[in-house]
Amino acid sequence: MAMTDAPLVRVEGLEKRYTTSDGLLERLLGTGQTVRAVDGVDLEIREGETVGLVGESGCGKTTLARLLVGLDEPSAGTVAHRGIDPSERSRRERRRLRTTVQYVFQNPSTSLNPRLPVADLVGEPLAVHDVVPPGRRDERIGELLETVGLEASHANRYPHEFSGGQRQRIAIARALAVEPELLVLDEPVSALDASVQARVLNLLADLQAEFDLSYLVVSHDLSVVEHVADRIAVMYLGRIVDCGTPAQLFDGGAHPYTEALLSAIPEPDPLWEGERIVLEGDVPSAIDPPSGCRFHTRCQKLIPPAGYDLDSDTTRGLVALRADLEDLAAGEASAGGPLEALRPSSAERETSGEPAETASVRRTYDLPSTLSDPDAEAELSGALEALAAGAVEEARSRLEAAFETPCESRRPELRPVNEAGSARRRIACHRFDDRFERRLEAGDDNRAPDSNERRR
Numbered sequence: 001m002a003m004t005d006a007p008l009v010r011v012e013g014l015e016k017r018y019t020t021s022d023g024l025l026e027r028l029l030g031t032g033q034t035v036r037a038v039d040g041v042d043l044e045i046r047e048g049e050t051v052g053l054v055g056e057s058g059c060g061k062t063t064l065a066r067l068l069v070g071l072d073e074p075s076a077g078t079v080a081h082r083g084i085d086p087s088e089r090s091r092r093e094r095r096r097l098r099t100t101v102q103y104v105f106q107n108p109s110t111s112l113n114p115r116l117p118v119a120d121l122v123g124e125p126l127a128v129h130d131v132v133p134p135g136r137r138d139e140r141i142g143e144l145l146e147t148v149g150l151e152a153s154h155a156n157r158y159p160h161e162f163s164g165g166q167r168q169r170i171a172i173a174r175a176l177a178v179e180p181e182l183l184v185l186d187e188p189v190s191a192l193d194a195s196v197q198a199r200v201l202n203l204l205a206d207l208q209a210e211f212d213l214s215y216l217v218v219s220h221d222l223s224v225v226e227h228v229a230d231r232i233a234v235m236y237l238g239r240i241v242d243c244g245t246p247a248q249l250f251d252g253g254a255h256p257y258t259e260a261l262l263s264a265i266p267e268p269d270p271l272w273e274g275e276r277i278v279l280e281g282d283v284p285s286a287i288d289p290p291s292g293c294r295f296h297t298r299c300q301k302l303i304p305p306a307g308y309d310l311d312s313d314t315t316r317g318l319v320a321l322r323a324d325l326e327d328l329a330a331g332e333a334s335a336g337g338p339l340e341a342l343r344p345s346s347a348e349r350e351t352s353g354e355p356a357e358t359a360s361v362r363r364t365y366d367l368p369s370t371l372s373d374p375d376a377e378a379e380l381s382g383a384l385e386a387l388a389a390g391a392v393e394e395a396r397s398r399l400e401a402a403f404e405t406p407c408e409s410r411r412p413e414l415r416p417v418n419e420a421g422s423a424r425r426r427i428a429c430h431r432f433d434d435r436f437e438r439r440l441e442a443g444d445d446n447r448a449p450d451s452n453e454r455r456r
């Protein structure tokens with residue numbers, strides 16, 4: 001690939017691990033726990049492109065953004081600019097590179113030094129990077145303020161004299177001072193009222209057209225990036241799980257996590273026809289993340305285990321039961337899990353034909369009283385009998401041996417999805433892997449891209 005064809009920024013295999021160590025002893029012994037904040041991310045941003053990075057709080061968006069700008073060092077992987085890894089550049093080039101990508105911090109109310117007048121806040125990068133001669137600096141500061149919709153005379157004021165939207169404009173002017181090619185905007189409008197949000201987003205669009213800028217817009221809110229991004233990358237627990245244009249994401253056939261985020265957009269588009277998906281539970285901890293697909297513990301569309309005719313809902317119940325049995329065996333069971341289910345009400349004892357304990361477990365995990373597939377039913381009832389007899393580990397291992405889904409056991413790669421004319425549509429979900437397609441056809445009819453279609 002010719003150098004000019006290389007993306008502005010490309011990250012490959014990027015990882016960032018933090019070791020948390022609360023106490024001195026932990027630090028001395030090196031026994032802290034490892035947080036996998038970013039866990040193998042590939043992403044590229046092209047010239048003039050706006051990429052939106054979305055996901056729930058704690059999924060690693062800020063960490064990824066900081067790595068991309070060079071504010072933090074990755075634990076593994078590379079961040080290349082125009083096809084060249086910074087380590088292959090001279091010191092002078094690396095210094096120049098630092099101005100190419102600029103970071104606009106979350107919440108300008110706290111990120112702008114309240115003791116400095118705007119002239120110093122915007123002028124500092126001009127001085128540090130020697131962008132204009134000292135004699136021209138005041139003039140340049142005035143120009144920058146006018147570029148972001150403020151007045152040159154505002155240079156003498158302090159941050160507290162401005163509204164939230166104006167402070168965000170100051171932060172943008174400061175980032176623009178060094179004439180960057182890419183702005184990384186961390187939650188650029190989340191602290192602002194809706195009408196101010198729209199004005200700041202319009203300003204960003206104008207600046208992009210004027211200066212041919214690229215943007216990485218980081219937000220927990222898909223509705224913020226939906227209107228500004230050329231492409232959206234959806235992040236879950238340190239990994240990118242879905243990446244495509246807004247139209248591709250909204251038009252059905254997205255990752256189940258993306259579908260849940262889409263369905264949760266407030267004031268939904270009147271044309272939205274998909275069902276509302278409520279994500280159960282919180283994002284699991286990045287210290288001990290789930291195996292296989294990180295989203296499998298909350299996924300509504302699990303791939304059924306091989307060899308049985310089961311749907312996604314039943315698979316979900318079986319996987320949840322097995323996971324709770326694992327906790328129970330490890331002494332980490334929470335209230336509401338199988339222990340609770342083994343305490344049936346007396347009414348159930350009278351009405352149910354089968355042992356009350358197992359009926360109660362089935363109900364807790366939304367499993368039918370008899371699975372439609374007789375072989376699957378034989379395995380489940382065997383495991384439940386073991387559980388009723390107190391053999392928790394036996395029940396767990398029977399379920400594990402019988403009902404393994406690839407969602408739990410294999411990491412899905414972010415792979416291109418075959419869609420006409422959209423080579424860059426990529427999804428990390430086994431549902432889009434041909435190897436598992438037959439199982440979906442056999443056990444389940446809700447394979448994307450039909451049921452959650454949103455026509456725009």
Ligand SMILES: Nc1ncnc2c1ncn2[C@@H]1O[C@H](COP(=O)(O)OP(=O)(O)OP(=O)(O)O)[C@@H](O)[C@H]1O
Pocket residue numbers: 018019020035036037055056057058059060061062063064220286
């Ligand atoms: N300096 C740090 N030390 C230890 N853990 C960290 C550090 N920074 C981030 N983390 C952890 O890494 C994970 C990702 O955090 P990050 O701030 O990148 O997520 P985020 O998606 O940007 O969330 P938010 O929107 O709340 O800022 C979290 O589990 C967080 O607790």
